[in-house]
Amino acid sequence: MTTLLAVHELAVARGGLRTLEGLDFALAPGEALILRGPNGLGKTTLLRTLAGLQPPVAGRIEAAPDALAYAGHADGLKSALTVTENLRFWAEVFGQSDVAAAIEAMNLRPLAARPAHMLSAGQKRRLGLARLLVTGRPVWLLDEPTVSLDTASVALFAEVLRGHLARGGAALIATHIDLGLPEARLLDLAPFRADPSRKSDADRPAGFNEAFA
Numbered sequence: 001m002t003t004l005l006a007v008h009e010l011a012v013a014r015g016g017l018r019t020l021e022g023l024d025f026a027l028a029p030g031e032a033l034i035l036r037g038p039n040g041l042g043k044t045t046l047l048r049t050l051a052g053l054q055p056p057v058a059g060r061i062e063a064a065p066d067a068l069a070y071a072g073h074a075d076g077l078k079s080a081l082t083v084t085e086n087l088r089f090w091a092e093v094f095g096q097s098d099v100a101a102a103i104e105a106m107n108l109r110p111l112a113a114r115p116a117h118m119l120s121a122g123q124k125r126r127l128g129l130a131r132l133l134v135t136g137r138p139v140w141l142l143d144e145p146t147v148s149l150d151t152a153s154v155a156l157f158a159e160v161l162r163g164h165l166a167r168g169g170a171a172l173i174a175t176h177i178d179l180g181l182p183e184a185r186l187l188d189l190a191p192f193r194a195d196p197s198r199k200s201d202a203d204r205p206a207g208f209n210e211a212f213a
């Protein structure tokens with residue numbers, strides 16, 4: 001398989017209004033694509049649509065059903081469970097068993113026995129990102145993955161990403177900072193801003209997508 005994810009003439013909406021339209025891109029094994037664009041353009045909306053949290057308003061998404069792993073703004077941690085227990089829980093959900101590699105990769109060993117509610121914001125984010133490694137899924141959809149991370153943790157995550165790409169994975173990343181991945185392609189979303197004068201979505205119920213959040 002030469003393509004892990006492809007979108008064709010994709011249009012996405014938030015709150016019943018189109019944000020982006022006419023999107024065409026593909027991700028092959030080993031590729032990272034960085035989404036660029038000003039606040040509010042629709043990067044989160046695009047990632048949520050690709051993750052299956054809301055339907056597209058037009059176009060097609062091609063990916064194997066079990067190919068995608070989404071890391072959004074919320075870390076989605078179980079606060080009473082420890083770091084290790086959180087990872088075991090997620091590994092089980094995704095049919096995996098090994099969490100040791102994820103703990104090592106995101107430097108969580110010293111925190112392994114600590115409940116998630118006792119972690120700092122950056123530590124929680126490291127755990128949230130470690131979760132990607134226990135999904136076993138090839139395409140990572142990442143929404144501002146480095147928020148709350150210090151410089152060393154950003155570098156650590158860039159290493160994790162490089163390893164994922166080297167193993168034939170791919171990543172689509174919305175980020176405003178330089179991740180230190182010179183091999184990544186950039187996709188400027190500004191040319192795909194939806195035309196606000198379009199009326200074709202008026203018949204879609206506003207907020208429909210939120211039912212799937």
Ligand SMILES: Nc1ncnc2c1ncn2[C@@H]1O[C@H](COP(=O)(O)OP(=O)(O)OP(=O)(O)O)[C@@H](O)[C@H]1O
Pocket residue numbers: 014015016019037038039040041042043044045046210
């Ligand atoms: N829950 C919501 N209901 C209605 N509209 C929303 C909702 N959340 C966001 N929007 C609007 O949808 C548009 C796209 O938002 P989105 O979060 O996808 O942008 P973004 O490109 O990810 O922005 P940022 O860089 O600030 O994270 C924005 O104009 C935003 O105001």
